[in-house]
Amino acid sequence: MTDQRENDLHNVHQGLKDLIDSLRQQRERWQVPRAGEPSTPQPPGERAPARSSPPARATPRTTELSTAEERLQEKVRGLELENQRLYDEAVALAEHTTHLANLYVALERLHGSLVHEEVLTALEEIITSMVGSEDFALLERQAAGPGLRVARAHGAAAQKLGTVTLGAGVVGGLAATGKPYLGGHGAGGAAAELVACIPLMVGGEVTGAIAIFELLAHKPQLTPADAELLRVLSTHAASALHLTSARTAPEPG
Amino acid sequence: MSHKILLVDDSPTVLLMERMVLSKLACELITAADGQEAVEKAEAERPDLILMDVVMPRLNGYEACRQLRENEVTRDTPIILLTTRGEFTSAQSGYEAGCNDYLTKPINGVELLAKVKSILGI
Numbered sequence: 475m476t477d478q479r480e481n482d483l484h485n486v487h488q489g490l491k492d493l494i495d496s497l498r499q500q501r502e503r504w505q506v507p508r509a510g511e512p513s514t515p516q517p518p519g520e521r522a523p524a525r526s527s528p529p530a531r532a533t534p535r536t537t538e539l540s541t542a543e544e545r546l547q548e549k550v551r552g553l554e555l556e557n558q559r560l561y562d563e564a565v566a567l568a569e570h571t572t573h574l575a576n577l578y579v580a581l582e583r584l585h586g587s588l589v590h591e592e593v594l595t596a597l598e599e600i601i602t603s604m605v606g607s608e609d610f611a612l613l614e615r616q617a618a619g620p621g622l623r624v625a626r627a628h629g630a631a632a633q634k635l636g637t638v639t640l641g642a643g644v645v646g647g648l649a650a651t652g653k654p655y656l657g658g659h660g661a662g663g664a665a666a667e668l669v670a671c672i673p674l675m676v677g678g679e680v681t682g683a684i685a686i687f688e689l690l691a692h693k694p695q696l697t698p699a700d701a702e703l704l705r706v707l708s709t710h711a712a713s714a715l716h717l718t719s720a721r722t723a724p725e726p727g
Numbered sequence: 728m729s730h731k732i733l734l735v736d737d738s739p740t741v742l743l744m745e746r747m748v749l750s751k752l753a754c755e756l757i758t759a760a761d762g763q764e765a766v767e768k769a770e771a772e773r774p775d776l777i778l779m780d781v782v783m784p785r786l787n788g789y790e791a792c793r794q795l796r797e798n799e800v801t802r803d804t805p806i807i808l809l810t811t812r813g814e815f816t817s818a819q820s821g822y823e824a825g826c827n828d829y830l831t832k833p834i835n836g837v838e839l840l841a842k843v844k845s846i847l848g849i
Contacts, residue, residue: 565837572836575747583740599740606833608811692813692831 483564490557497550573699576604577706584710590718594626597711601684602628605700607669609688611635613645614674614715615681622649622683631667631687640680649673649683654708656701670696672704674712681712730847731755733774735765735791736809737783741834745778748836749843762786766794769801776846778839781810781821789824796825805846809834 532540583596594612601610609629613622620640627633641650648655648671655671669689674682684707689695696704732754734745742758749756757772759765763786765779777795781788788808795801805828808821813831821829828842 568837568840572748575836576744579740579743579747582743596740599738602811603738603741603744603832603834606811690811690813690832693833 584714606690606693610686613683730775735779762791792824
């Protein structure tokens with residue numbers, strides 16, 4: 475449906491462009507000399523002969539044409555503004571469509587496997603290719619106790635991360651809040667080393683965390699779309715990992 | 728006539744994203760999981776455009792690009808390289824290997840669509 479809306483907007487945008495071009499052409503064809511201007515257009519490079527006589531007085535006809543031209547110019551300005559507004563709307567719609575496509579892809583990948591390692595790999599790919607980071611760690615809650623073990627780590631900072639205790643230290647403290655931390659490096663304080671920390675939550679319980687230490691060099695900061703994606707991961711990555719983890723756990727006894 | 732695009736990436740997530748973005752073009756989309764498979768598929772399938780990752784197993788994107796340029800069948804096929812590396816030197820290596828354009832990850836769907844449309848003239 476958004477595709478259809480986008481196509482409609484493109485068609486309107488193109489139609490307005492054509493209309494503006496056509497109005498411009500008409501204006502050039504009918505260009506009306508103002509009082510005191512030469513009555514015929516001069517070929518390029520030729521100058522109009524100097525006038526020795528005072529400017530001609532405006533006749534009712536020239537006044538009428540001049541008013542018509544001003545109206546036409548006003549209309550062109552209005553159409554140009556409308557054209558720009560529609561163009562901006564089309565771009566925003568295309569970006570929104572891409573964002574929805576990203577969310578769909580993330581969910582499809584996370585819930586598309588019953589193998590725990592494959593879900594972890596999908597989550598790694600989502601962080602790298604959609605959020606844009608190669609310095610992050612995926613942590614999972616250990617079967618017993620408050621420990622979060624590093625399941626996957628990329629980049630120098632993430633690889634330095636040992637086992638994290640929920641509620642202790644920067645990552646453990648942020649994960650224990652149960653709320654996504656999207657402060658970026660500008661936040662200051664102990665969390666300044668982190669771009670984001672997303673607790674993985676199932677049924678109100680923290681089952682793991684995504685700790686992002688750096689974004690790719692050409693990506694200055696997280697966008698609102700990234701924030702929404704990370705919030706989706708907080709619940710969907712958690713449930714996919716929890717489900718596959720339970721499924722692959724050895725039978726008791 | 729429908730255009731054929733070869734998507735090359737070892738990440739199924741990226742391939743799915745590219746499919747989602749490009750599906751609105753009504754082009755035929757074929758895929759390869761590494762540079763070696765890309766070279767073979769490009770020769771056999773003769774796509775109108777190749778969209779290829781750089782860091783891949785077996786054969787990376789730069790080397791695959793070079794091999795595609797040396798092959799008479801694929802010499803003129805447009806290639807867009809797609810990578811997480813945004814540095815100028817990486818882009819330069821891509822152009823030296825023979826790519827036509829260079830895009831960085833994370834994929835911007837609007838930009839990708841615009842580039843593909845521009846190269847295919849649609």
